[in-house]
Amino acid sequence: MTLRTKALAVHLLTATGAVFAMLAMLAAADNKYDMMFLWLVVAFFVDGIDGPLARKYEVKTNAAEFDGVLLDLVIDYLTYVFIPAFALFKSGLMSGWSGWLMIIIVTFASALYFADTRMKTKDNSFSGFPGCWNMLVLVIFALHIPWYISLVLVTFLSITMFVPLKFVHPVRTERWRVVTLPMALAWTFFAGWAAWVNFHPESWAAWGLVITSIYLLFAGIAQQIMYDGRDL
Numbered sequence: 001m002t003l004r005t006k007a008l009a010v011h012l013l014t015a016t017g018a019v020f021a022m023l024a025m026l027a028a029a030d031n032k033y034d035m036m037f038l039w040l041v042v043a044f045f046v047d048g049i050d051g052p053l054a055r056k057y058e059v060k061t062n063a064a065e066f067d068g069v070l071l072d073l074v075i076d077y078l079t080y081v082f083i084p085a086f087a088l089f090k091s092g093l094m095s096g097w098s099g100w101l102m103i104i105i106v107t108f109a110s111a112l113y114f115a116d117t118r119m120k121t122k123d124n125s126f127s128g129f130p131g132c133w134n135m136l137v138l139v140i141f142a143l144h145i146p147w148y149i150s151l152v153l154v155t156f157l158s159i160t161m162f163v164p165l166k167f168v169h170p171v172r173t174e175r176w177r178v179v180t181l182p183m184a185l186a187w188t189f190f191a192g193w194a195a196w197v198n199f200h201p202e203s204w205a206a207w208g209l210v211i212t213s214i215y216l217l218f219a220g221i222a223q224q225i226m227y228d229g230r231d232l
Contacts, residue, residue, distance in 0.1 A: 007054075007062035014050045014068060017043045017075035021083060028087045033141060036087055037195035040134050043079040045188055047072070052171060073114055076131075081110040084137035093140060094147045102154050106133055109158040116162075124172035125220050129160040135187070139213055142194045142206040166220035175223055180216070187212035 001009075024039035050072070054060075059068050085106045089099040110131040113119065121127050136157065140150050168176070170184035190208035197203045 003057060004062045007057040007059040008066075010050060010053045010057055010059050011063055011066045011068060011071065013046060013053070014071050014075065017046050017072075017079060020046070021075060021078040024079070024083050025086070028083060028090060031090070033087055033091060034195045034198040036083070037138055037141070038192060040079055040083065040138075041188060041192045041195065043075070044134065044191070047076065047079070048171060048184065048188075077110065077114055080132055080134050081106060081114075084134045088137050088140065088150070091141070093145075094150055098147050098151050102151060105154055105158050109161055113161045121166060123175060124169055125223075126167040126169060127164055128162055128167070129157045129165075130167055130169075131161065135191075135213060135216075138191050138194065139206075139209050141199050142203075142209050144199075144201065166224040168216065168220040168223070170216070173220070175227075176219060180219060183212050183215045183219075187216060 020039045020043040024036045024043070027033070027036035027039060050068075054068050059066075085103055088094050089103055094102050110133070113128065113131050116128075118127055119130070136153060139145070140153075145153075168180050170180050171177075173180060186208065190205045190212060193205035194203060194209060197205065199206075
């Protein structure tokens with residue numbers, strides 16, 4: 001297999017995220033949120049491995065007719081933003097005026113953030129919360145968080161999208177990667193487990209999600225404080 005073929009295969013792998021997004025959307029439309037999140041977890045896993053493969057096979061050089069960054073952003077908006085927000089609204093966990101407000105905040109703020117050319121820092125972390133609403137919404141489902149707390153979390157994280165706070169990239173942020181990458185893999189495992197048991201309240205998966213989510217949410221800010229923001 002030639003290098004060009006491998007590079008094209010990476011684009012094809014990335015594009016499968018759109019298929020998983022559609023499967024997740026269909027499941028959400030049928031109120032099958034366990035299946036929806038299982039498909040989103042699969043999409044999350046693909047998103048985690050296609051980047052390293054793209055850099056390994058130099059897709060920008062060997063398959064330049066396709067813009068991998070743009071393709072990735074389109075799929076990320078579907079799987080990280082659009083479908084989770086739809087599920088949170090349609091499930092009734094955030095309905096009425098709070099649900100409408102959540103839908104507006106999440107989709108509007110995320111569209112702006114995904115187009116922000118300043119989203120990456122010098123150490124390949126994210127500047128501002130990277131719009132990973134799939135992670136938050138899954139935790140809300142797993143812990144059955146009340147709507148008013150969910151609204152506070154959504155509003156707060158939306159604000160942090162445009163504040164110069166660092167959030168680690170599980171693969172590309174080199175500092176603490178020996179911890180961050182296993183934490184991201186553990187989060188993926190616990191997310192799949194939680195969805196598999198249909199968010200049973202007594203499942204240990206919920207606590208695994210809490211622990212890994214807290215690390216992934218605050219590791220970048222901790223680095224920023226400890227190293228005086230020199231990577232921004």
